[in-house]
Amino acid sequence: MHELGIVMNVLEQVDAVAAENKAEKVLKITMEVGEVSSVVPDLFLDAFNWAKKKTAFLQEAELEMIIIEGRTYCKTCGESYQTTAYGKKCPHCGSYETYLLTGDQVIIKDIAAVFGEAETPEPVPEK
Amino acid sequence: MQEVRTILLSKSVFEDNDRAADKLRRDLREKGVSLVNVMSSPGSGKTTLLIALIRRLALKFRIGVMEADIDSDVDAVTVARETGCRSVQLHTGGMCHLDAGMTAEGLRELGDGLDLIFLENVGNLVCPAEYDTGATANIVILSVPEGADKPLKYPLVFQKSDLVIVSKTDALPYFDFDMEQCRKYIGARNGAAEMIPVSAKTGENMDALENWFIRKII
Numbered sequence: 001m002h003e004l005g006i007v008m009n010v011l012e013q014v015d016a017v018a019a020e021n022k023a024e025k026v027l028k029i030t031m032e033v034g035e036v037s038s039v040v041p042d043l044f045l046d047a048f049n050w051a052k053k054k055t056a057f058l059q060e061a062e063l064e065m066i067i068i069e070g071r072t073y074c075k076t077c078g079e080s081y082q083t084t085a086y087g088k089k090c091p092h093c094g095s096y097e098t099y100l101l102t103g104d105q106v107i108i109k110d111i112a113a114v115f116g117e118a119e120t121p122e123p124v125p126e127k
Numbered sequence: 128m129q130e131v132r133t134i135l136l137s138k139s140v141f142e143d144n145d146r147a148a149d150k151l152r153r154d155l156r157e158k159g160v161s162l163v164n165v166m167s168s169p170g171s172g173k174t175t176l177l178i179a180l181i182r183r184l185a186l187k188f189r190i191g192v193m194e195a196d197i198d199s200d201v202d203a204v205t206v207a208r209e210t211g212c213r214s215v216q217l218h219t220g221g222m223c224h225l226d227a228g229m230t231a232e233g234l235r236e237l238g239d240g241l242d243l244i245f246l247e248n249v250g251n252l253v254c255p256a257e258y259d260t261g262a263t264a265n266i267v268i269l270s271v272p273e274g275a276d277k278p279l280k281y282p283l284v285f286q287k288s289d290l291v292i293v294s295k296t297d298a299l300p301y302f303d304f305d306m307e308q309c310r311k312y313i314g315a316r317n318g319a320a321e322m323i324p325v326s327a328k329t330g331e332n333m334d335a336l337e338n339w340f341i342r343k344i345i
Contacts, residue, residue, distance in 0.1 A: 002254050005222045009140055021134060038253060038283065088282075088315055096315045106140040112133050 003039060006106065007047040011055050014111055018057035023113035026061045030110050034103040036070040036083050057113070070103025144258055148227035151234075151261030161344045162234075162244045164262035166284055168277075169250030171270040172294045172327060174202050177245055179327040181210040183337045188242040188344065193217055193233040195225045195249050202247060213237060224254035227261045243344055252277070256284035264289050264343055271295045271302050275309035278316050285316045290339060293324040296331055 010029070018026050033039050045063060052058045070083030076095035083103055085091070090098050139145075155162050167173050181190055192214040194203040203216035217233045219225060225248055237244065246262060248255040267288040269277050272295065278285040285291065291313050293306070310322055323339060325332045 002223055005224060005254060006140055006257075008222075009144075013138070013140070013143070014136075017134060017136065023134075024129070027131060038257065087279075108136045108138050108140060110133050110135045110137070112131055114129055114131055116129050 003043040004047040004051065006039060007044060007051050010108060011048075011051055011058060013108065014061075015055045015057050017111065018113055021113065022115070023057060024116045026058045026111050026113045028062050028064060028112040029058075029108065030064045030066065030112075032068050032105055032107040032109050033065045034068045034070060034105045036100065036103045037106050039106055041065050041067065061111075066109070068103055068105060071101040072098050073101045074098045141257065141259075144226050144228075147231070148259035148261035151227050151231050152263055155261070155263055160241060160244060161264065162230075162246060162260075162262045163340075164246045164248055164255075164260045164265045165268065166248045166252065166255045166266065166288070167250060167268035168252055168270070168273055171250070171268045171273065173247055173250070173268055174205055176268060176292065176294055176325070176327040177247060178206060178209045179330070179333060180336060180340070181206070181212060181245070183333065184243065184340055185210060185212060187341065189240060191215075191237045191241040191244045193230070193237060193244065193246045195219055195229075195233075195247060206247075213241070219249060222254075223249055223251050224258045225249065225260050226258045230260045230262075243340070252281040252284045256281075256287050266290045266292060268292045268294050269309070271298045271304045274302075275305045275312065278309070278312035282316050285313055285320065288317065288320055289343070291320055291322045292336065293322060295326060295328070296324045297326040297329045 014026060014029055033041060048063045052061055071080050072083045073080045074090035074092060074095055075097040077090060077093040079092040080101060081091050083100060088096055088098055165173060184190060190212045192206050192212060194214060195217045196202060203214045207214040215233055215236045217229055230246060246260060265288045267284050269291060306324060313320055313322055323336050325336050
């Protein structure tokens, strides 16, 4: 349910970009999803495959998710570490004076779309 | 001839909403209106607490309430009946959060001439924290029965909040809720957040909560 809201948002934005650029259809969306973004990739993909049927340009689109590792920086000792392993507490010095460097992003990186030649009439199929 | 081309976007999914929220917040500040986004789990006592708080604050401010629910208007009806203040129900249409667009729509429906507007967000500690509503202050309510470890489990909502209200302190004798531990957990996530434990039922510490609002409201 949580993922679905974000998926709808993504589909809406990409559908608009496809229409703006006069694409025929979108083949692929590439996204960057942070490990600590609270988006669960499997659920996100399920929601995507369900919701894309309701769009104009994304019926056949596939989704690629590049997972970005969560990294946290420690202000006390200046080291950084893997967020999912240690959370808020720095494993080097035990300090809680830390902040997330990367890993909370949910980004639409790019889309691959099919473009037809402008103004070319559709060929009439032979009977 | 058909060709496949790549269009670069490099755009955060939340970017459009964040921009709309910033604009809404600026407009509210210009008009001198405080919009307080109230987040919590379902069953934390949000509606009861809001009613008790509004009864106190209504003597000093013109108050409105927006209730966000997936699909019902019980809360809006209850708050309006109990406090007499203007209230609207926002339906999120199955979504687990409110965004800035839905909030702006609710504000239009609520109308002008208010000083303080409460936005009772969907009962959920995950999604509402991700979508900026454009509120001028964010609050999370954590009730005693939920346990003191919620700031560890749902860090984002605690990071985004200016105030943590620990509600239902009248239930403290029946639960193993460590208030000091809770304070530490919140502090580790968000050093700037204040924590105020209250009971809407007995009225315990409601003065402190009322004062927080008087201090924070434009």
